[in-house]
Amino acid sequence: xxxxxxxxxxxxxxxxRLEPEQPGDRTQLExxxxxxxxxxxxxxxxxxxxxxxxxxPAYESSASLRLADGPLVGPVLCRVVxxxxxxxxxxxxxxxxxMLICDALSAHAPRHAADGHLAFAVSVQGGQFELRVxxxxxxxxxKLVEEATLPEVGxxxxxxxxxxxxxxxxxxxGEELVLGLFF
Amino acid sequence: xxTPDMQIALPARAENIxxxxxxxxxxxxxxxxxxxxxxxxxxxxxxxxxxxVVHAYPDGREGPMEVFATLLGEELTVVVRDEGTGIGxxxxxxxxxxxxxxxxxxxxxxxxxxxxxxxxxxxxxFSLTGTADHYDGPTAEAVFGAADTPGAR
Numbered sequence: 126x127x128x129x130x131x132x133x134x135x136x137x138x139x140x141x142r143l144e145p146e147q148p149g150d151r152t153q154l155e156x157x158x159x160x161x162x163x164x165x166x167x168x169x170x171x172x173x174x175x176x177x178x179x180x181x182p183a184y185e186s187s188a189s190l191r192l193a194d195g196p197l198v199g200p201v202l203c204r205v206v207x208x209x210x211x212x213x214x215x216x217x218x219x220x221x222x223x224m225l226i227c228d229a230l231s232a233h234a235p236r237h238a239a240d241g242h243l244a245f246a247v248s249v250q251g252g253q254f255e256l257r258v259x260x261x262x263x264x265x266x267x268k269l270v271e272e273a274t275l276p277e278v279g280x281x282x283x284x285x286x287x288x289x290x291x292x293x294x295x296x297x298x299g300e301e302l303v304l305g306l307f308f
Numbered sequence: 309x310x311t312p313d314m315q316i317a318l319p320a321r322a323e324n325i326x327x328x329x330x331x332x333x334x335x336x337x338x339x340x341x342x343x344x345x346x347x348x349x350x351x352x353x354x355x356x357x358x359x360x361v362v363h364a365y366p367d368g369r370e371g372p373m374e375v376f377a378t379l380l381g382e383e384l385t386v387v388v389r390d391e392g393t394g395i396g397x398x399x400x401x402x403x404x405x406x407x408x409x410x411x412x413x414x415x416x417x418x419x420x421x422x423x424x425x426x427x428x429x430x431x432x433x434f435s436l437t438g439t440a441d442h443y444d445g446p447t448a449e450a451v452f453g454a455a456d457t458p459g460a461r
Contacts, residue, residue, distance in 0.1 A: 200338050204334050
């Protein structure tokens with residue numbers, strides 16, 4: 126190779142000078158004193174340099190569903206809830222719990238629908254998930270919780286959730302079952 | 309008017325288009341819908357929802373996006389509704405203006421309009437017995453006007 130290729134201007138790395146001493150000599154690599162390195166300055170009184178943490182806003186998402194009490198309830202509910210939770214970085218074990226809840230709801234809730242339809246309100250805020258099951262008939266929410274049981278497990282809805290409550294429907298007709306989970 | 313079998317209401321944000329698309333996959337689980345027909349349905353619904361997100365609420369405004377699906381016999385009707393600015397030519401459109409012609413080619417019929425509360429609606433009808441190859445309705449140009457209307461939703 127030609128010597129010109131080894132002039133300092135062609136050095137690919139800063140801080141390393143490629144300089145031939147005499148024609149015919151081998152190229153020597155000399156390390157320069159670092160002159161333009163990035164200096165990390167300590168804060169006054171601080172013992173170590175801490176990069177500033179970027180504060181991410183808490184993830185928020187919501188979706189409302191209204192489904193006929195037929196074969197669509199389970200597939201649609203599970204799909205919508207799973208994609209909302211996956212996007213919120215919900216851990217797999219909690220996602221698994223929620224899928225079990227959705228299966229239980231889709232198996233038992235349709236027969237408690239007040240008028241042939243069920244309403245679901247899904248919301249995630251930070252690490253909190255809430256699922257509202259609406260358009261249930263009077264006294265139906267409690268029955269739904271009781272019916273959704275597994276042998277030696279008990280009530281799936283009570284066991285898998287961190288919060289469970291029954292509220293009167295916003296329009297005054299029927300009840301809403303509110304399920305909350307933290308992850 | 310028939311009560312829809314499925315209603316989905318979401319904020320009109322890009323990430324929520326995927327939720328609608330994913331939800332429509334449930335039609336295969338629930339009714340064993342043909343994969344090709346379902347693919348056409350999902351593509352058309354995705355296009356309609358994309359139009360809502362991109363065009364309905366300009367200037368960073370946020371508004372609702374609602375999707376209704378009604379199954380009646382061998383026919384599925386899907387309505388995508390928003391409370392935005394309405395459908396019309398948009399010279400500053402960021403898109404190619406191909407969304408509605410694509411929807412027209414994938415559906416048995418498509419209607420654009422407003423409901424009784426002046427909300428914008430795209431009403432699509434799909435046949436569940438055949439694919440869009442059997443489409444014999446009006447052409448996209450007949451429905452939406454000349455192809456040189458840039459940015460038409």
